[in-house]
Amino acid sequence: MNNTPPLTGRPVISATGLFTPSESISNEELVASFNQYVDRFNADNEAAIAAGEVDALSHSSVEFIEKASGIKARHVMSKAPILDPATMAPRLDDRPNDEISVMAEIGVIAAKQALERAGRDVADVDAVLCAASNMQRAYPAMAIEIQQALGIDGFGFDMNVACSSATFGIQTAADYVRAGNAKSVLVVSPEITSGHLNWCDRDSHFIFGDVATAVLVEDAAIAPANHWEVLSTKLKTVFSNNIRNNFGFLNRANPESAQDADKLFVQEGRKVFKEVVPMVAQMIVDEAEKLQMDPATLRRLWLHQANAGMNRLIAQKVLGHEANDDESPTVLDTYGNTSSAGSIIAFHLNSDDLASGDTGMICSFGAGYSAGTVFVRKVA
């Protein structure tokens, strides 16, 4: 006899998982090493600077970073080389092909936690999406490596939509459930953002941190009693060069070469701020309207964690008043910007206290531009 309940085609989030690297860099540590790097650079280039051939670099400041971004610290996979003024980049040893790769390894830790929290047997999982803003190699897919490490019989593939990767992954997984093509899908976002951050660039060296998250999207029929009904998912992209990284398989980057700075993260932060806030706020309000929901009734917003000021403005436009920490929690202070994982960390750490029937919204935005919303309702 087959005991599997009939599938409903209604997607839910059954559970989430989080891996946080043990090492963390405070703003004070970051700025001290950056300023040493600057002093060295200016001393090494004294003559060229005096001749007007090279621009002198300026010191960074703890006060600026906290005021401009809300970030106080960030977790990283490889602290010492980032803080070494002679290196200013993470150094993760190459691993032989018969060892699990580092992105898959941290993805597996987050995924196992999500599976455990859902009480889910891997035999019931159909697919793994590895959704992140950078992949450590072209192929085989990290998703398939994670699939193998977990012992899942199904399929997996990598997808990259920069900071919006996780919400795009959730919609993709939800669509598999809606179409009846899968009943249980893991969306894993290992974000080793320290590898694509230019730690020598004063304008952005403070932004990113490393982490891995996992979201288990399932058909309501097999979900645990405690879950989050997915009320709607909505994605949007609008081309912009304002956040860009030119690294790719047709070129090679040397992170220590100024000529290669465009092979790392670069952005026009002010323009991003000005253009993305209204785009995202409007998208959320429109989606709420489609759901015949007053956005002010959303119990909690789990927003992308890029900048505290952006989140304050978006939340205000959506809720109609300045949001407090309970309405729009931030993890920026300790995690920094963790690209696509940010809104999932906020959700993971700040959702257990909501009551059955409460509605909320997970939202991401970033390079592309790209933005994604996932409206959810707690079922307990």
Ligand code: COA
């Ligand atoms: N320390 C001290 N001063 C700094 C500094 C640092 N680390 N970085 C920049 N400054 C200076 C600038 O040189 C500038 O000086 P000036 O006024 O003399 O020209 C001044 O501080 C303001 O710099 P600006 O870059 O305009 O700051 P900002 O207020 O726009 O804040 C960001 C910068 C990046 C925090 C902000 O623009 C932002 O968060 N934008 C959105 C970013 C985002 O979400 N990106 C998505 C990535 S996924």
